[in-house]
Amino acid sequence: MWLSALLAAVTVASGIEYQSDAVKAMQADSFGNPGLLWVDRGAELWKQKCTGCHGDVASMKGAAARYPRHSPQLGRVVDLEQRIQACMPGLAWESRDLLGLTALVARQSNGIPISVDVSGPAASTHERGRSLYFERQGQLNLACTNCHDANVGKTLLSEPISQGQPADWPAYRLEWQSLGSLQRRLRACYFGVRAEMPAFGSDDLVALELYLAVRAKGLKASVPGVRR
Amino acid sequence: MKRRHFVVSLLIPFGARAQGFSSPADPAKWIGEITGGSTPEKSGIEIEMPQIAENGNAVPLHIRVASPMTSGDHVKAIHVFAERNPRPRVATFHLGPDAGRADITTRVRLGGTQNVTVLAELSGGRWRVAAQNVLVTTGACLDEGSL
Amino acid sequence: MIEGRLRVPGSVKAGEPFEVRVLILHPMENGFRHEADGREIPMHIVTRVACTYGGREVFSVDLGTGISANPYLVFFVRAGQAGELKVEWVDDKGERGSARALVNVA
Numbered sequence: 318m319w320l321s322a323l324l325a326a327v328t329v330a331s332g333i334e335y336q337s338d339a340v341k342a343m344q345a346d347s348f349g350n351p352g353l354l355w356v357d358r359g360a361e362l363w364k365q366k367c368t369g370c371h372g373d374v375a376s377m378k379g380a381a382a383r384y385p386r387h388s389p390q391l392g393r394v395v396d397l398e399q400r401i402q403a404c405m406p407g408l409a410w411e412s413r414d415l416l417g418l419t420a421l422v423a424r425q426s427n428g429i430p431i432s433v434d435v436s437g438p439a440a441s442t443h444e445r446g447r448s449l450y451f452e453r454q455g456q457l458n459l460a461c462t463n464c465h466d467a468n469v470g471k472t473l474l475s476e477p478i479s480q481g482q483p484a485d486w487p488a489y490r491l492e493w494q495s496l497g498s499l500q501r502r503l504r505a506c507y508f509g510v511r512a513e514m515p516a517f518g519s520d521d522l523v524a525l526e527l528y529l530a531v532r533a534k535g536l537k538a539s540v541p542g543v544r545r
Numbered sequence: 546m547k548r549r550h551f552v553v554s555l556l557i558p559f560g561a562r563a564q565g566f567s568s569p570a571d572p573a574k575w576i577g578e579i580t581g582g583s584t585p586e587k588s589g590i591e592i593e594m595p596q597i598a599e600n601g602n603a604v605p606l607h608i609r610v611a612s613p614m615t616s617g618d619h620v621k622a623i624h625v626f627a628e629r630n631p632r633p634r635v636a637t638f639h640l641g642p643d644a645g646r647a648d649i650t651t652r653v654r655l656g657g658t659q660n661v662t663v664l665a666e667l668s669g670g671r672w673r674v675a676a677q678n679v680l681v682t683t684g685a686c687l688d689e690g691s692l
Numbered sequence: 693m694i695e696g697r698l699r700v701p702g703s704v705k706a707g708e709p710f711e712v713r714v715l716i717l718h719p720m721e722n723g724f725r726h727e728a729d730g731r732e733i734p735m736h737i738v739t740r741v742a743c744t745y746g747g748r749e750v751f752s753v754d755l756g757t758g759i760s761a762n763p764y765l766v767f768f769v770r771a772g773q774a775g776e777l778k779v780e781w782v783d784d785k786g787e788r789g790s791a792r793a794l795v796n797v798a
Contacts, residue, residue, distance in 0.1 A: 337595065339599075349764050614709075631724065636754060644751050645768050655758075
C-alpha cells in the first residue's frame, strides 16, 4: 500500500485503485456490473422521453466531464443530477429513474478527462467547496483532507483510504446494495465523521462536488463504478 | 419455495435472528439431511472465492464440479451452505446433461468470516463435498445502507 | 415486472456447452435490515430462476436470502440445434420477469 500512497502524492487516482480484486473485476465486468441494471433503465427512459430533443444518447458524449457547472438558465451551479431534474421534473434523488438517467449520461463521458470551469459565476461556489473540504467537522472533528490527502493508502478499520475522487459516480456500493449518487456517498462521509448530513441537492454538497471535480482534473471516469 | 423456507426456519435457533451472524450451524447435519445419510466424497469440486471479502454483501462464488455431464453420468444439483449465516442454506442449483458443464458463478451474501460448503449431487446416488473459508472484513464509513 | 439482462454468445458450436449470463434487478431483502426509524424491512427475494431451451428446462436455481442483491448468475447450456433460450424468474410476491435470446448454432 506504500506504493499507492507514493503515487497518490504525485497523481490523481480513481477510487477503484483502492478496492479489492473482486470489486475491480465487478466494475470491469461489461455485463455483470450491477450498475448496468440502472443504465438499462436509463436507456429505456431516454428512448421514451429524451430522444425528442436530444436525439441519440451519444450526443451526450463529453457533457458529464464538465459537471458540476454553472447553468445560466437555473442561475446557479448544478451537478448532473440537478441538470437532469431541471430537464425532467419529478425525478426524486436516489430514485431508480434519476440514477438510471444520470448513470447513462455520465457513462457517455467514460474515458474523457474531467474538466470543469470555475471561472466567473462558478468561482464563489468553488471557493465554498474548497473551504468545506478543508474544514474540520462533526464529533470526530475531521476534515476531508485529513484522510483523503494526509492518509491516502493507509488502513482505516481494515480498509485502505482512497483519495476521495468523484470519478466513477454514480456507483454501485456494496454497502448499499444499490447504485447511488455521489451526493449520497458524500452524505455518508458526513455520517462517518458524525456530522450533520447536508440535504440532497443542498448548496454545500454541490459546492463540494465542484471542488472535488477541480481536484480531480484530468481523471477519466468509468461509470458505473463499483465500491465496497 | 414457501415450504422450503418454513422447514429451514424450523432448523435455525431463534437466537440466530440477530443482525447477520450466528455460531456455526453444523454442515454435517445439513449434509446428512440432504444425502439421506450417504457420506459424500471430498473431491471433484473446485470452489473459487476470494480469501478476503471487503464487504459481505456480494462475494463472488464460482463452483466447478468435474463431470462428463452425460445422461448416464452428470451432476443433478449443487447445494451451497454458509454455516454462520442466519439462514445457512444459500441456494440450490439444478442441472442435468443439457447443462453441458457443472460450472456456475454467482454472488453470495456472507454475514461474516466463515466456511462455505458446497455439496454436489450426482446421478447414480453419488455425492461430493468441498468447503472454503472466507474472511469477511467490515470497514470504515459504514452506514448500513440506510442513508 | 422484474427487470434483468441476459447474454449468450453470438454463435455456438452444436453440442458444445456455452455460457449464459443473467443479472436481475432485485433488492433481495433478507428481512434483517431496518429503516432509519427502526422499522424492519420485510423479506423480499427472487425465489427461482429457470432456463429453458427450445421449451425444455435445462437449468434452474432455488435462491435464498444468501444470494446477493441484484442476483448474478453464470451457467452453461448445451444445444444441438438453433433455438430460443429463455430465462424466467419469480419472486416471493409472485412478481415475474424474463429475458430471451436466439441462439445460433454453427
